[in-house]
Amino acid sequence: MxxxxxxxxxxxxxxxxxxxxxxxxxxxxxxxxxxxxxxxIMVECPTCKTFVSKDEAILSNGRYFCSKECLK
Ligand SMILES: [Zn+2]
Known part of the structure; x- marks a missing residue:
């Protein structure tokens, strides 16, 4: 049982x-x-043509830049 x-x-x-x-x-x-x-989500940096992830990219004027150097 x-x-x-x-x-x-x-x-x-x-x-x-x-x-x-x-x-x-x-x-x-x-x-x-x-x-x-x-x-x-990868975006191309318009200055140096490097692909960076959207999280790390810097958004400026609707464009994603890889670093502050490319933002200038
Ligand atoms: Zn760049």
Missing amino acids: IFKILAFIFILFLIYLIFFKKGRETQIKQNEKSKSELED
Whole structure:
């Protein structure tokens, strides 16, 4: 009798593990996706023609510059 209960708990635990793992994997995938999307945004510096990521670029008059030196 107790063996049946233990087996039932074990199965429930396995189901919980599977769902928990799935949830974690989708979360990691979403994180990776949003991260790569951010990195994919590359803009060309109009002065030295270097491609820089939008996060690091300096925005001036609607143009993205790679550094303050190119902004001058
Ligand atoms: Zn530049």
